[in-house]
Amino acid sequence: MNHAWTPTGLFVTATDTGTGKTTLASQLAAALHARGSCVRVRKPVESGCAHDEDGNLLPADALALQRAAGERESLEAVAPYRLSAALSPARAAALEGISLTLDKLERACLVGGRQGDFLLVEGAGGFYSPLASDGLNADLASRLRLPLLILAPDRLGVIGHVLLTLEAAARRGLDVAGVVLNRLPDPERPAQLDNATELSALTPDTPLYSVADTDGMAPLAAALAEHLIR
Known part of the structure; x- marks a missing residue:
């Protein structure tokens, strides 16, 4: 598919669902908007x-993104495909009799864009989660050719998930803007767990950030925004 607009921006994805993608993407949209950037936020299917x-x-996720970006565009532009079942978009669309393809999602992400805009796309679930009848989040990211911002829950077992996601991104030739370890509340978290140190040693060329649940996301978003539009 050919487009007049070659977007710059980020594709916000994760190793799993429930990692805080919407919170960070909204904070980042707000920080970019505050710096005068024309941010086009997209949650193409929710x-x-x-x-x-x-x-x-x-x-709800798309509404948070729209508000954070200054309500520049309609909610229909931000989230054109909406599904009721709390399942993967691909499964929910099939159950609801809705045709959902990568072509449609790609067009939804790019509509209305102009050179100089910042395209901020939030995926649904993990990087390899089913997104459409013919592809995964990874496939949409590959079509858009945007750098990835990967969120991961800072818990036991996440190192393998992060490394697999990074390998998947590398196989597709996608750049990784950073990995964000999000420390979600977990009373069973081992006291000596230090995923950040271990991942830093294993992936020295990948920017790594740590936040504690929603605390720290705003400062991180502000720092990322300053770097992205410097």
Whole structure:
């Protein structure tokens, strides 16, 4: 597919679901907007949407992104495909009889864009999670050719998940802007666990950041924004 707009920006993905992608993407959108950047946020498909009082599906993640970016675009532009089942978008769309393809999601990400805009796309679930009838989050990222910002839960076992995701990105020729370890509340977390130190040694060329749940995401987003539009 040929487009007049060759976007610059980030594709926010993860090793798993529930890692804090929307929180960080929203904070980053707000930081870029505050610095005067024209941010086009996209959550091209969102599943698990609740119905509002009028019976319409409300994409909560996309709404947070839209507000953070200054409501420059309509919610329909930010999240054109909305699904009610809290499943992978590919599965939810199949159950709801909706045709969801990579072509459609790619077009949804690029519509309205102009040179100089910053395209911030949030995926759904993990990097290798099913996204459409014909592909994964990884396939959409490959089409857009945006650098990846990878979130991972800072817990036991995450090192292998991060390394696999980095290898998958490298196989597709995708740049990685950074890996963010998000320390979510976990009463069973081993006291001596230090994923950041181990990953830094294993991936010395990959920027690595650590945050504690939502605390620290705003400062990280501000630092990333300054680096991205310097």
